[in-house]
Amino acid sequence: MSEHGRIVFSEGTVITPTVRLQADLVVEDGRIAEIRESGSARSGEHVVDCRGLYVGPGLVDMHVHGGRGHDFMTDDPQEVIDGCEYHLSQGTTSIAPTGLSVPIDEMRAAIAATRAAAPDCKADILGYHVEGMYLDHEYRGGHLAEYVRDPDPDEYLPLIEDHGDFITEWTLAPELPGSLDVIRALRAAGIVAAVGHSQATYEQMMAAIDAGLVHATHLYCVMGGLRFEALRDSPGRGYAPGVIEAVLLHQAVTTEVICDGFHLHPALIRFALMCKGPHRLALISDAMKGVGLPDGEYFIGGQDCLVAGGIATIKARPEVIASSVTPLIGMARHRRR
Ligand SMILES: [Zn+2]
Ligand SMILES: [Zn+2]
Incomplete structure (x- = not known):
């Protein structure tokens, strides 16, 4: 066998889906070819100690907005390449650049x-994740209010028509008028329809799942949960579940968490893992262009953001x-503080 394109990652602790073991990992032409006994490297092999x-x-990062000063909300392909290659330098080999609420x-x-x-990108670009614009106003989080709106088929249908084969995922609030039609159109085009920035009731979530909703974006973050108010219109008694409980309960829906140690209490992450299991729960970075750069001020999504001590906030709304x-590898490394 030719040694061309063959690299032996030698004597490390190899992580596999089921076990971790001391071993040599052999990669051939960018793919894992075999796992050998630790210390098996032969002379002439390209060995990494x-x-x-x-x-x-x-x-694999399915939700990320930029990197090292480069924003994925851009019309410049080089900007996308440079941002993705920053994440590649941090161990993210596959990436879905993600946009936020903007004019169509x-x-x-x-x-x-x-x-x-x-x-032309050295990282594997999976497609584009549309996070916006059909979000709940009150739960819009960092999105700019003027760009958050109800679904309009005149804008989303042509976009799906032209780029349906490239859009990986579309995050929206199912409670908005017309959202179920968007979800049906996404399902028909093979795009993952995801709930996010939403305060849908449990009943609205059930209707969305029936229409084809299969994922939930950054679980818990700007997401409605258990509440008493919902009962005013509900046939139930006592408290009513919201988006969070619907996502945790229903196995048709996968989800993702931001594990940077700032967004979520560790118990919430353990709770999500307990409900969804490892196959229905992903880590995402949700990183913006300030990742990989020093603390400072960054202009993102039409507004100024402040980065200090590993956390980014909106300057005009510090809460x-x-x-x-944090890049995805930082989420994987995160331990309870
Ligand atoms: Zn978001
Ligand atoms: Zn995001």
Whole structure:
């Protein structure tokens, strides 16, 4: 067998889906070829000494807004490439650049730029994640109020028509008028329909799941949960579940958490894992362009954000966390503080 394109990651702790073990991991042409006994490297092989290190597959980040000063809400393919290659340098090999609430023409331009970037990017660009614009106003989090709106088929249908094969996921609030039609259109196009920035009732969530909703974006964050008020219109007695409980309860829905140590109490992460299991729960970075750069001020989604001590906030609304400044590997490394 030719040694061309063959690398032995030697004597590290190899992480597999079921066990972790001391071993040599052999990669051939970018793919894992075999796992050998630790210390098996032969002369002539290209060996990377991994003693004292973990060795695992490349990370997949399905929700990320930018990196090292580069924003994925752009019409410049080079900007997408540079942002994705920052994340590649941090171990993220597959990535879905993610946009936020903007005018539809800007969203279209960002998707087109990401499409154009994909063939030239060293990271594997999976497609584009549309996070916006059909979000709940009160639960919009870092999104700019003027760009958050109800679904309009005249804008979303042509976008799905042109880029349905490239959009990986679309995050929306199912309680808005017309959202179920968006979910049906997404399902028909093979796009993951996700609930996010939402205060839907349990009944509205059930209708959304029936229409084809299959994922929940950054579980718990700007997401409605258990509440008494819902009962005023509810046939039930006592407290009523919201989006969070519907997502945790229903196995048709997968979800994701931001594990940077700032967004979520550790018990919430354990609770999500207990309800969903490892196969229905993903880590995401939700990182913005300030990740990989020093603390400071960054202009994102039409507003100023402040980054200080590992946390990003909206300057005009300091109580609002504005995505994260931790790459995905930082989420994987996170331990309870
Ligand atoms: Zn969000
Ligand atoms: Zn986001």
